[in-house]
Amino acid sequence: MNSLVVRKNIDLPALPDTVLPAIAQLTTALGIPRDVLASAEEIEYAWRDLPRELREIPDDLRGELVARMCVAVSAGLFDGAMNYIWNASVLHLRQKIRNFGLAVVAQIIQNDFEEKNLLELQDSRLLDLCLKLNIINEDGFFFLDQCRDVRNNFSAAHPTMGSVNDREFTIFLNRCVRYALADSSSPTGVNIGSFISAVKGTRFNDHQCQIWIQRLTDTHAAQRQLLLNMIHGVYCDPATAEPARLNSLDICCGLKGSLTASIKSELINNHSDYIAKGLEDKHTASLQFFEKLGYLSLLNESELHVVLSRAIDRLWNAHNGMNNFYNEPPFAERLLELSQQSAIPETIQDHFVQTIAVCRVGNGYGVADAAIPYYNQLIQGFSPREIATLIRSAIGKTSYLGRKILTNGSCRTNFKEALLLIDPASIPSGVKTDYDTLIS
Template sequence: MNNLTVVNNVTLPELPNTILPAIAELTKALGIPRDTLASQDEIQYAWRDLPRELKEIPENLRDNLIARMCVAVSAGLFDGAMNYIWNSAILQLRQKIRNFGLPVVAQIQQNNFEEKQLIELQDSRLLDLCLKLNIIDEDGFFFLDQCRNVRNNFSAAHPTMGTVNDREFVTFLNRCVRYALADSSSPRGVNISSFISAVKGPRFNNDQCQIWIQRLAETHDAQRQLLINMVHGIYCDSAMAQPARLNSIDICNGLKSSFTSSIKSDLINSHSDYVAKGLQDKHTASLQFFESLGLISLLNESEQHSIFSKAIERLWNTHNGMNNFYNEPPLAERLLEITQQGAVPETIQDNFVQTVMCCRIGNGYGISNAALHFYNEIIRGFSPREIAILIRAAGEPNSTLGRRISVGALCRRNLKTALELIDSASIPSSIKADYERLTR
């Protein structure tokens, strides 16, 4: 071995030549067998493995407990060393809970939780709380709880059931470092009452919105799930002011890419509860919530049908109303956004296809140029079934689209242009002949 073992900016010296012989002399003087204590090989192996573990501990956490652990290892007192590293791990877990926020923990626990309660918390309860707050994951909880049992039964903290060797100690050390000490970061909790007050307050400006999105992104999964479900409830509350509902959507839009399956499940359960309880106003608002977030694919088919049906009806009524060329674009854009969230339900495909195509080919006076891009994008995304509906409707004189085509040459030219947007690979073989006839 080299004279010095380097660990970042920490150096561990070679074991002094006096330590190992002194242990042998001590046991001899006391009249006890040398193998009562750790052997020379065990001490040397444990000392050799220390740097690999110590380098994972942040410098600010290499304190007097870590130093005492090293001294205990050098003397073969693995039971004492286990106690020092365990105490260091427990202190760090407590600090992570402080960083999370004791008032927030109290809100989550629905009970008083101050510094006194944190200090008095038994190690087993502390691990339970860290798991609940996502400070440690399930793997970390399992291994640290295992360490807790080993520490209680084999360390110097209590009368022991037996001894541990160098390999068992290094494994214990590795788990304390890996799951408690190595990662000095910790999730920071969100003050629930402050968050809800902010959402229900005036309209967020961009900076304010981004701060709350960041805070929710940095908190643990369980609290984020709880708060997202809360803002869904705020959005669906008809008594709530519009700024609060818009704030709710802004928060969810900022986080939706990280929605877990649990969050989505909670939202669907709340949505279903509105239906089950006959809360029609909240159910309608909840449909708007899912639509605004681009999550209508999570809804059942009848609810998806309802959303598409309303969007199609609004577009068709506007297309047939006054100033349609100016009023169509936002409704056409919204219908495109909905189609990009998932497949159009089969129950509404016929109405969907004919409405889009009638708007795209115009009414004899022309088309809405500002809406043209949206119609073209929708047509490019037609499924084979929707293409078949289009071709058949164009060939039926009594269909809405068929009657529109019979109006004049302009509509027929626009139909040909629209049909050319479709990828030939998507055209079902059963209607290819009709497609080719219409595009000639």
């Protein structure tokens, strides 16, 4: 839960009665026109608007440069004031990069990056890096880059192209505060080498897993996406040891609630690349990855068909094999889990419905009791089309299900129990008469 940050009002002293007259006296003494400097009205309006902006700057960032900016504003030196607040913004953005971790930045940009490199960065490249690290967003980059251009051409940092008035200065100040200074927090980067080494090491314990999940949560979205793509690759690599695969899955499951559309899209792109390149081992592992995460709905219908078809076939083989009453439940449970992740493709609905129905009615020796709760949930989740398929199969004398119901009393009783699990309101009108006959 985010705590509400209450900003204290900043009460600046009134401008002394001597300040504005002193400016006029100074220009007169120098023999220059009064209008080469900000007018008394502009100074008064800029001074009046200062507290509103200053209160958004955290206490620990209201330092020397902010004080100098205020003094410059009181004298109408807006060009100098812009330079001071810009420098304060740049220093704070540099500190955010330090907090992120210079070694981690070096890993991300794939180049050496030490304190010297940070200090030598031109302002334009500093903003580029902050955007890449998600320290500022795209809006912040756009407006701060505009401020950079204004500062270079209209502030005291360089010979100016012209002057700015109080409103232009206040807009400049607002953007520096809003996009650079207002938020004193900053993400901490994750050391990529250490992370991958940990994932590929021994099996995580709960505490170790939570530490890495928290570190990925605390970093910025772009790095989180990079790292999740990497561990998806680790999971799908046939050479990866099972502990590393399980570690990868634990991390992804722990972050499932915060996976953005962009991250999901990138995972799908990686998965599609395996198909395009004919990497069957990796493709199979990737299908399992999406299944374990509960993201089968992200896959296309043909791939869903493959995954569900295999699960249905395995249940059918268990049902028809030795000791089926003991072997069916785990296969029934898995099919239920898969069906809850996505709608069943039409290409496999008939096979899906008839397999579940046949298993649910059992055989002459009974039903796999431990599997019944799974079959019941599956039947209760049938779509109208699947319900119609179920009913038509039950009345068809040529279907396997129909013959079992017709010739075996216990199967007929079990089927009626299963049919009563379906809400009558869900019965399609085209099979309503047959439904009434079956339950009568």
